[in-house]
Amino acid sequence: MNDHLLHWRSEFPILERTTYLISNSLGAMPRGVTAKLQEYAELWATRGVRAWEEVWWNLAADVGAKIGRLIGAPPGTVSVHPNVTTTQAVISSCFDFTGRRNKIVLSDCEFPSLLYFYRAQAARGARIEVVPSEDGLRLPLETFLAAIDETTLLVPVSYVLFRSACLVDARALIERAHRVGAYVVLDLFQAVGTVPVDVQQLKTDFAVGGVLKWLCGGPGVAYLYVRPDLQAQLRPTFTGWFAHRRPFDFDVGPIELRDDAFRFLNGTTNIPALYACQPGLDIVARVGVEAIRANSLRQTARLFEGARARGWRVHTPLDPAERGGTVSIACPHAREVERELLARDILVDYRPGAGIRLSPHFYNRDEELEYALDQIETILRTGAWRRHTAAEVAGSTAQTD
Numbered sequence: 408m409n410d411h412l413l414h415w416r417s418e419f420p421i422l423e424r425t426t427y428l429i430s431n432s433l434g435a436m437p438r439g440v441t442a443k444l445q446e447y448a449e450l451w452a453t454r455g456v457r458a459w460e461e462v463w464w465n466l467a468a469d470v471g472a473k474i475g476r477l478i479g480a481p482p483g484t485v486s487v488h489p490n491v492t493t494t495q496a497v498i499s500s501c502f503d504f505t506g507r508r509n510k511i512v513l514s515d516c517e518f519p520s521l522l523y524f525y526r527a528q529a530a531r532g533a534r535i536e537v538v539p540s541e542d543g544l545r546l547p548l549e550t551f552l553a554a555i556d557e558t559t560l561l562v563p564v565s566y567v568l569f570r571s572a573c574l575v576d577a578r579a580l581i582e583r584a585h586r587v588g589a590y591v592v593l594d595l596f597q598a599v600g601t602v603p604v605d606v607q608q609l610k611t612d613f614a615v616g617g618v619l620k621w622l623c624g625g626p627g628v629a630y631l632y633v634r635p636d637l638q639a640q641l642r643p644t645f646t647g648w649f650a651h652r653r654p655f656d657f658d659v660g661p662i663e664l665r666d667d668a669f670r671f672l673n674g675t676t677n678i679p680a681l682y683a684c685q686p687g688l689d690i691v692a693r694v695g696v697e698a699i700r701a702n703s704l705r706q707t708a709r710l711f712e713g714a715r716a717r718g719w720r721v722h723t724p725l726d727p728a729e730r731g732g733t734v735s736i737a738c739p740h741a742r743e744v745e746r747e748l749l750a751r752d753i754l755v756d757y758r759p760g761a762g763i764r765l766s767p768h769f770y771n772r773d774e775e776l777e778y779a780l781d782q783i784e785t786i787l788r789t790g791a792w793r794r795h796t797a798a799e800v801a802g803s804t805a806q807t808d
């Protein structure tokens with residue numbers, strides 16, 4: 408049982424009204440966000456432009472430091488950006504793809520936005536090798552490792568795959584990449600907040616992710632960690648005045664880059680989102696990711712067993728060493744069943760090829776898991792899934808992953 412964690416439930420208003428099993432997509436909003444956004448508005452209203460000097464300019468550093476503590480990053484190594492795709496643009500702007508070392512190796516298990524972004528870098532001279540997986544659910548490790556060679560520059564890879572929640576052997580990838588002189592960009596989006604991560608122990612060159620899922624931080628804030636000894640060697644060409652040593656000189660000569668995380672910023676940061684994300688980051692830090700992981704392994708195992716006992720396929724590995732925080736269940740008519748679950752205030756999502764994704768977090772009760780499984784069973788038995796026509800299902804608004 409996770410009784411020791413359940414007192415946090417009162418911090419998340421939506422838990423009173425719904426069965427919230429979708430923290431892999433959008434973590435529940437902590438009630439403290441309302442006060443934080445109020446604080447933002449008050450400061451703007453009362454201090455006006457002085458807010459920049461007094462709080463806003465350095466907010467990126469404060470939030471970067473909070474996130475850094477959650478991923479084992481030393482101070483001054485984490486910058487904040489509006490989304491993960493932008494972090495990839497910042498990273499790749501540090502490199503030249505016209506030389507012999509110009510290959511980017513990634514797999515088709517990556518989040519599509521990253522595939523779109525990296526494929527588009529072909530226009531800058533990059534050679535893109537997309538390693539195919541069998542089913543989009545598991546990284547083909549041996550083929551992937553073999554693709555990383557002396558001409559490889561970047562290896563963007565997710566630590567936890569978004570469709571299946573498979574945990575990737577990041578150490579093996581990083582070791583291989585470093586042996587041939589390539590850099591790894593580890594996407595921690597589906598990991599941080601539910602799987603313990605230490606970027607220094609992993610020895611990754613770059614790490615990225617966002618705060619809106621397991622960190623309950625809301626949209627608009629993503630992070631970029633750069634290995635401390637690498638920072639000074641990199642000069643992003645996607646840059647701007649926030650990265651300048653003396654932005655308020657408004658000097659029009661070439662930029663003089665800062666040495667810390669601000670080196671990787673460009674234009675004005677997303678101030679309201681930097682306020683809104685803090686209650687979630689603080690709560691996760693207080694609960695502790697080790698405690699969250701212990702509960703997650705227990706609850707995902709329950710879901711796994713519950714699904715298997717009902718005869719449904721599960722696309723998430725049973726081995727705890729290979730599993731993140733989500734269980735992807737491929738029951739019959741999964742797409743229509745998901746629509747009916749939403750209609751019954753059981754918040755989950757559906758991904759093609761993966762099925763229904765259920766993601767318990769520290770604030771979920773065991774009974775909620777049983778309830779969700781029972782409801783899937785009932786929806787199938789009673790044929791309630793038939794209420795959802797193909798047209799409705801096709802037109803359903805996508806949530807973020």
Ligand SMILES: Cc1ncc(COP(=O)(O)O)c(C=O)c1O
Pocket residue numbers: 489490491492493518520565567568569594596597617629807808
């Ligand atoms: C692994 C992973 N990477 C990246 C993203 C999203 O990227 P962005 O912040 O650019 O929307 C998601 C989903 O939202 C994801 O699951």
